[in-house]
Amino acid sequence: MSPSATVSHQDLRGFIARCLTSCGMPAPDADRVGALMARADLMGQDGHGVFRLPMYIKRIRDGGMNMLPEFSVLQDRAATALIDGDNGMGHLVMEHATQLAMEKARTTGVAWVGARHSNHAGPASLYAMMPAQQDMIGIYMAVGNANHMPPWGGTELLLGTNPIAVALPSSNNPPIVLDMATTVAAYGKVKTAALRGQQMPEGWMIDRNGDPLTDPTKSAEGFLLPIGGPKGYGLSLIFGILAGVLNGATFGRDVVDFNADSVSTTNTGHMILALDIKAFADPDVFKADIDKVWQELKTSDRLPGASEIRLPGERMHSVTQTRTRDGIPLPVQLREKLAAMAAELGVQPL
Structure with missing residues (x-):
């Protein structure tokens, strides 16, 4: 696969289920976990989807x-x-x-x-x-x-x-x-940044002297900052x-x-x-009122330079639509790690 290759939601779900089944999880349970994990990637929660599968598999195989x-x-x-x-x-x-x-x-x-x-x-x-x-x-x-x-x-x-x-x-x-x-940032984002070879922005972590820590590979030398x-x-x-x-x-x-x-x-x-x-309240009335909240916030005055006002979950919905249509992108380093794991488990790779 090329560095920009994507995988469909269904293919990712099936791959996760195959890996878990190979480790002794009953097929119906593996399918449910596969659905939930693939859903995380579909929503753009990349630090909590298939990225976590190698860690889960290791814990399962180690008896944890x-x-x-x-x-x-x-x-x-x-x-x-x-x-x-x-x-x-x-x-x-x-x-x-x-x-x-x-x-x-x-x-x-x-x-x-x-x-x-x-x-x-x-x-x-x-x-x-x-x-x-x-x-x-x-x-x-x-x-x-x-x-x-x-x-x-x-x-x-x-x-x-x-x-x-x-x-x-x-x-x-x-x-x-x-x-x-x-x-300020979930630790999964730190691990994702390390996997992609990216630096962290200042404000995510500091070291034990209180200085900014931006190298995710050195995260053990510091700690996350609270919001x-x-x-x-x-x-x-x-x-x-x-x-x-x-x-x-x-x-x-x-x-x-x-x-x-x-x-x-x-x-x-x-x-x-x-x-x-x-x-x-009547659920239909409540949901209509939530639509009004959407409208009021989205059409409210913006600061200079602000392109739009977004509500919590709006980006997640947009990413879900995009990835449903175009597929879920996986970093090349993660794909290589998953391919090696699939070979070790003896299951069909992505």
Whole structure:
């Protein structure tokens, strides 16, 4: 393939599923994970899609992840639940948790489901958008799978990127989807920059002397910066407590760096909240009101030099349309890595 070659969403989904099946994952589960991972790439979440597959495969082959998990409900009330993912693939754990939250929300109006003993699950928006497709509002939080940030004013890495995603449906426009890490940049973007041989902009990371760090290959020498200074630190702390500590999942010094350790159980924590719009308003009226919000913001006065005003999720929707039509671009270094992995697994390459 040439450096500019692309792959279709379906071909990428099938490739991921083949690789996972070769490692002992049941075919239906592998297909679901393949669909979710390929969806991440389709949406432009390149740091959370097939880019992560070699790491997942290594963890599976090293015995760090359970290919035959049995999910269990540890706590169950009308509007809440706590599930144990039995060290299964995070995508499967969180899809299960999200389905449970939506089922409960149809009766109670709102439901919160926490998960523990899970693993990395890809981009936060995958799960927040599931309720939005069912006339609900979705809110997702997670504990990052490695600590890349100290508390404000400190140097010990005790916090992760601890993301949040919120998705709200509309009628005639894409859903509003906020998907953000509590750091200026998600660590996946640092790894992607290293893979592509690119430098990081100043403001993503600093070293332990407080000086800017722009070489992604030296990221271990520093740490990520929180959004908004101490405010981002506070958000990371609170989101980590809600998705981790509350669920009996790892947090702080107990977090396993899945970039460096492919054997130890990560006990990753997540939470998903589903809010049924019908509990507050007619869904059609609400979605029409969201369209009005779109119109007001998009047509509002702009600063000199600003070409447009965009809403959260707008770029994701545009990228999804483009990649659905033209294919998903993969950097040459990643394609080579995936080809080598496919040969090692004995599966058909991309």
